[in-house]
């Protein structure tokens with residue numbers, strides 16, 4: 001590898017995020033189209049920091065009702081019951097399925113929480129133009145992108161159970177408002193990860209160009 | 211003549227392409243992001259896996275995933291039914307979310323792959339090649355077949371104390387689809403695709 005750390009942007013080249021084609025930015029222009037695939041080209045994702053913050057804050061607000069409101073209502077001959085994510089975890093834990101309790105605890109409670117924390121760390125460090133642990137932060141970003149989807153787990157569990165348990169004799173299970181909030185958290189954090197530009201970790205000062 | 215330049219999609223560092231051994235992976239020298247892989251028969255394999263995935267996807271959507279056995283009755287649900295029930299229970303946003311991530315996005319991804327790869331294999335560049343390629347890249351993070359599969363397994367355990375569980379054809383199809391989609395993710399080579407498309411376009415303008 002060459003000793004100097006030249007980036008595409010520093011020599012006036014734009015990297016297409018869709019097809020990976022490098023092309024030269026015309027003088028005086030801030031935006032262009034990829035000559036190969038026609039996607040819009042930007043040296044950085046536009047307004048990455050404010051957009052990611054907005055999505056992240058919305059997700060953090062909705063994380064509260066997602067955890068407090070019930071995901072499911074069960075009504076049977078033995079009475080009715082509302083289940084939040086945490087009570088589902090407790091249910092599996094006390095009935096001996098501790099591995100499922102752990103899977104749901106991690107996928108539904110820890111992953112969204114850690115993901116939001118990680119995005120916050122990334123945003124704050126980028127805003128302060130920090131040079132601290134850049135490789136680790138790049139790795140953290142890839143991890144956030146990779147694990148975020150697993151939070152959908154509980155939504156699918158609710159969907160399948162609600163569809164199956166419609167037998168009036170035994171019990172009816174209805175989805176609760178927590179599922180809506182929870183689905184919104186997953187989607188918002190996924191969009192937040194997509195709008196965050198990892199190139200800012202390496203060159204924070206170029207953000208203002210948009 | 212030096213090797214062509216590529217920029218890292220995560221940190222923008224410019225670097226020279228290097229030749230890779232079979233199955234090798236090139237990583238960014240600065241941030242460690244994967245730059246490209248070498249697949250001797252990447253396109254043929256992706257095509258074969260895509261064909262298999264389409265069959266599995268159709269099976270997974272046409273048959274019941276699981277059934278509950280209760281007092282001689284069997285209650286079954288297909289994937290579409292689960293979406294439908296959520297919709298009818300006035301959980302429209304959740305219904306849309308499940309529909310998009312388990313049906314629409316995988317369907318789009320597989321049809322886009324088939325649309326791009328079959329003609330290319332036959333030596334032809336399909337119309338709207340780049341637009342369809344863009345769709346493919348945009349859709350990819352939103353297909354969640356593997357997460358859905360885990361969700362089905364968790365529900366199985368949750369329901370097992372209520373009634374007898376009958377695994378349906380779609381359950382096995384989903385499990386297989388999950389593996390085949392992971393295979394596609396591992397062998398799909400976007401650079402190879404563009405290289406072949408531009409070679410073909412150069413040969414017959």
Ligand SMILES: [Zn+2]
Pocket residue numbers: 016017018019020021034035036037038039
């Ligand atoms: Zn492009």
Ligand SMILES: [Zn+2]
Pocket residue numbers: 218219220221222223238239240241242243
């Ligand atoms: Zn890099």
